[in-house]
Amino acid sequence: MEHVKCLIIGSGPAGYTAAIYAGRANINPVLYCGLQMGGQLTQTTIVENFPGYPEGVDANQMMMEFRQQAERFGADIRDGIIVKADFSKRPYRLTTDRNDELEADTVIIATGASAKYLGLxxxxxxxxxxxxxxxxxxxxxxxxxxxxxxxxxxxxxxxxxxxxxxxxxxxxxxxxxxxxxxxxxxxxxxxxxxxxxxxxxxxxxxxxxxxxxxxxxxxxxxxxxxxxxxxxxxxxxxAIGHQPNTEIFKEWLELDETGYIKTQGDTPRTNIPGVFAAGDCADPHYRQAIVAAGSGCKAALEAERYLQTL
The missing domain is CATH 3.50.50.60 (FAD/NAD(P)-binding domain)
Known part of the structure; x- marks a missing residue:
């Protein structure tokens, strides 16, 4: 079974930012992209409100640049979906859609939330x-x-x-x-x-x-x-709501009535030590790329500090 120090689940602004920070901290993060590489942001066209792009930027291009930056610092970015999680004991066990099993000392959940549609x-x-x-x-x-x-x-x-x-x-x-x-x-x-x-x-x-x-x-x-x-x-x-992509974690993590992951205070810590939540899966209020990126940074910093205690 593969053992990793830091497993990141999700490839939106939160996941990629966490990978950038974790990579720079030399904790060799492994990131699984999930169903939608680049996250929900890639469903739009031009992003004009993310700092650093005065003329706006194609959403897919921006997320590709996030990915390239994470890879530059050593993040191992993989296609695939985490379909099962076991947080009953450390190291935590997770299973991919290809039945690959991993053990992780820390987990950063950045699975996002999906907008609800009418179904037309x-x-x-x-x-x-x-x-x-x-x-x-x-x-x-x-x-x-x-x-x-x-x-x-x-x-x-x-x-x-x-x-x-x-x-x-x-x-x-x-x-x-x-x-x-x-x-x-x-x-x-x-x-x-x-x-x-x-x-x-x-x-x-x-x-x-x-x-x-x-x-x-x-x-x-x-x-x-x-x-x-x-x-x-x-x-x-x-504007009929969002559904956080947190179903596989509900057995272990504290969620609100809608399914958003509850975090402790203004930190990304969950009720499970070493498991952190970032981005829209833990944010029912703002749901903006810049906020998600910031929370990904916080999650990686917390993961780095947690690893130092092991």
Whole structure:
């Protein structure tokens, strides 16, 4: 069985940054990329809010540069997925999708979180061409344009409010006859002249030649009555929540009600000594690449200090 000092799970900004710091500390990190090499960030196109790229940067290019930097410092980066974890005793045992088993003195979990989608084929068709799950990431591209936000909770209200600062018009597509958001968020969107809330609406699909040009909607008007129509928009934002990719760790780690890993104070430490969490899998609030990168740095520093105690 292979033994490693530091195993990093995930290849987004958190995972790669952890690998950079762990590599520079000469602890020979091994990183498994997971399902999506480069993480959720690679589902967008241009990143304009990451420091150091004044003209913006292609998301895939940026993550490749993260990887190259980690490899420069000796990180062993591998394709593959960790499918099983056993944190019952040290060294910790983990299993890959190829049934390879590893023992690790420290583990940095940077598996991220996946945005929830409606399940429409058009969401995949127009991904990066008008469909987004991050207003902060992509809102700038829709300045003075018309967009729609799907969802009725606090996240949807926050996204709509943010987009209203940039866009000429923001529709909120809400399937219920009310908003689930807190009172303060309700008042914020209801009082914003740029935001129009479409209650009891569902999205049937999207249309457009070279990107999203509109949405096919259905409005419920009664028990057996509905109205179908097309809504011209330039962008379609999903704000119905995220699902942290933490399923295989739930037997061992403390998670919140949604599945995010609980960490101790402002540290990346989990309830298991030597196991650390970084990035979106432990961040239900910010979900930004720069925040994830910073948490990856903290996790690697903590792993280095922990190893010195063994």
């Amino acid at each position: 084929d058009d969401e995949k068709k127009y991904n990066g061409q008008g469909v987004s799950a991050c207003a902060t990431c992509d809102g700038f591209f829709y300045r003075k344009k018309v967009v729609a936000v799907v969802g009725g909770g606090d996240t949807a209200c926050e996204e709509a409010t943010y987009l209203a600062q940039l866009c000429s018009k923001v529709y909120m597509i809400v399937r219920k006859p009310y908003l689930r958001a807190s009172d303060i968020m309700k008042k914020r969107v209801e009082s914003n002249e740029k935001i129009e809330i479409l209650y009891e609406h569902n999205t049937l699909g999207l249309y457009g030649e070279n990107g999203v040009e509109g949405a096919h909607l259905v409005k419920r008007k009664g028990e057996a009555d509905e109205e179908r129509y097309d809504l011209p928009i330039d962008g379609f934002f999903l």
